[in-house]
Amino acid sequence: MKQELIRNFSIIAHIDHGKSTLADRLLELTRTVELRDKRAQLLDSMDLERERGITIKAAAASMEYEKDGQSYRLNLIDTPGHVDFNYEVERSLQACEGALLLVDATQGVEAQTVHNTVLADNAGLTIIPVINKIDVGSARPEAVSEEIENVLTIERERCIGVSAKTGEGVLALLDRIVDEIPPPAGNPEGTLRALIYDAEFNDYRGVIVHVRIVDGSLNAGDRIRMKAGGTRHEALELGLFRPQMVPCKTLGTGEVGYLIANIKTLADVRVGDTVMLDKDSTSVALPGYRPARSMVFCGIYPTANKDFDILRTALERLQLNDAAFTFAPETSDALGFGFRCGFLGLLHMEIVQERLERESHVDIVQTAPNVTYEVVLKDGTIRRLDSPSQLPDVMQVEALREPMVKLDIVTPDEHIGSIMKLAIERRGKFLHREYLGPGRVIIGFRIPLSEIIFDFFDRLKSATRGYATMDYEFDGFDVDDLVKMRILVNGEEVDALSAIVHRDQASPKGRSIIKVLRKEIPRHLFKVALQAAIGGKIVAREDIAPLRKDVTSKCYGGDISRKRKLLEKQKAGKKRMKMVGSVEIPQKAFFAVLKGPDD
């Protein structure tokens, strides 16, 4: 395919603004897929993606579209739709020349819209603003185009209205893609440089690398090398996504497709890396590569210690498919042998946990998530802490630093007060506030990541009756007065429950953690004492009174097998319990401590 006939673009949108539906319509109207092949939301291939209505992995589709007697190849690169996968979004955008900025005509510009537009702008993409759902009664395309102009500084005249659901306006949009998005630049005569913008693992084929050819061309049979990774491979198969994989002999400059090279593990393929010919040692890496860095951690333990190896195998399998997920063995006094796992963010963590449960059948206990801290030691060295239990002795510590984020919240203006209150409670510092249009504002804060990783979004939603949206980006580490809070159950420290908290919040946090634990831990045959301590000082204490009666009264001939079946059921319920000394702590408790009591 001639370079000038190629258009590479992605769709950026806030969650639920109709990205997958628009992608489906584009595929249909270009006859890339027949209607009869259609599954709802063609590009979301994981069950989880379809269930949650979010895109986790990037996906791509090559379409043929004819305009004015000329056939064009339109490559749609679908980007992940969540801030956790920001790095992947950046890389996917780098593989494009244009982006469709999709905004819901009933919702308007949201936090993620702003965030993604900035990313597309930084990548130098041509942006076509698309207002979706114009067929819906409550659509307000005029107001939304005004917001787009005010906030995103894109002229309102450039907006195009579509209904991804009915297909209205989508053909006009295809024409504008051809007319406005520039063909890929790049030197077809140069030596090969291809950007890896995604990769996935397939049980039968090994790693499938998603590439965008920037310069030169890639031919089946080429000996290739990964610039940053340093590994060498043979390009066994190349092809296009239509959207299923269709092999071809060559991928030319500007093209988007896949590469299979007998690569056994995703660890050998780094998103953002450059593919080059092995014989060519001089070519320069494409800019922007950096290794994915976990920001959120939690402990994952098998409920039964004997399942440790099974869990390890399951985690290794997950990592095959998800290079951003990291894990390392750790030992907890309370939980035994397990793993400290690192994630890009909260959603990423939830996804991994869900996949682990679906795919591995190991019963796990997951501890409350924490962020990465930096500890500055008295001797000046700086160490990263993935777990509160790694905190060195207080005598050695000069300072503790925690990760900060820039947080943007878009909301109807009547909720400004409650949002300010929430953010300030969470140690947020107000940065700015602008009106998007009548009645809608965007508010910016600088806030510790630890304060928003758990239930912040839920609280935000309830404070704004579901109207606010948020997005954030990492913004360095700050020193603050942080202390480690220990939780003791019947006098025994449960390291997996300890947390790093701000000193000013230690007492209320301690009380709230203890309150939650009291609710989550069932009654025992003996009294269970729960304590929260900062250093040697107990800041909160509650007791769980012993169980006084639970016996069923009758037990005669016909009751015995019933009794056994009940025990079987209880046994299943207790799988998610972890014994700490002689106290059974349910898995939920480990996760619930950061959440605070429901109010």
Add this chain to the structure above:
Amino acid sequence: MDRIVDFGPPGPPSSVYVHIPFCRDRCTYCAFATLADDPARHRELVEALELEAARASHASLGIAPLQTLYLGGGTPALLAPALLARLLGSLKDRFGLSPGAEITLEANPTDVDAAALASWHEVGITRLSVGIQTFRDDVLAGFGRHHDGGVARAALQRVAQRWGGDWSADLLVGWLGQQPEDVRDDIEALLGFDPPHVAVYGLTIEPHTVLARLRAAGHAVAAPEASHPDLDRAWSEPLERAGYQRYEVSNHCRDGRRSRHNQVYWANASYVGLGPGASSSVHPHRWSNHRDLDRYLVAVSGVGPRVSCEIVSPEARLLESLAVGLRTADGLPTVELDRRFTPAWRDALGGSLAELFAAGALLEAGGFLRLPASGMPTVDRLMASVAAACGRLGGDGRDATVGVI
């Protein structure tokens, strides 16, 4: 975990339960296989029971001359004396009767008149179990019971004066609105008749009962759980003061006059149940009969009345043994556990016992594994911990062939 073996209970089954499903009315809490009384069908049922007994004695169950026979229901006292005599005679001919065998009959206060007592004595009943539930008229009416407090008192008076044999009275605790004083009133009234044996049952809302339907519709139907410990104390303490031994969670007796039949269940020994809905356990099987009378009648003369039958794995049997044995004051003789399951039973329970011993929730003393005196009200919680730590449970999920007995 090491596999354990189940060598079975020490002897062949020598206990038979017979279920007579007929009742004058259905009580709101009752989940047993019962149906409205129809005297015209009594003979039909007795014939079927005779047939089932014949099948049982011909099958390789190895039933030994009976030590205990228990007629429960339903209301077995509804059977006319002649029919009752015929049934007992047939069972005796079929299985044999050990000298001094315990033969229990369940009866409602309404059924207990002088003539009935005399006839029961005559046909060989040695023990009566009288379902009093409470002396409160309003509560009895609410449960749909056929008697009131006056009838209950009169019946107990007759039993105490005229019945020479063993007897027991049942009380029900935990009804809606019940206060500890109410429990003490009932106990005091009952103790006035000097019963040798008292069973106290907490009201449990079983599925498919009137109370379960009411509860599902949002009505309060029982005393709140939080009040149960206090209600428990209101009967257990006066009984203890009066010299009764709580030898099982719900059962109390004086002078060692325990229910021999029920102890067979708590020892997890073998027993055979006859009649609709009756359960049986004969090593290594456990089975139960059709609950529906018509189906039972058809099946008993055809393929046999068993509706389900399973092979109980050694691990599941061990848990059963603990679950029932720990309900008794004596506990489980460890020498018997060692014999039945081999000493590997301790390993089979994983670390669970060690922790429970350490916490004082379980004792091993004088050759018995048992609960501390305070442990009876919470034995379900204890068993849940034991089961959770046990490697395997519930057998292989194998259903044994539903065989002809």
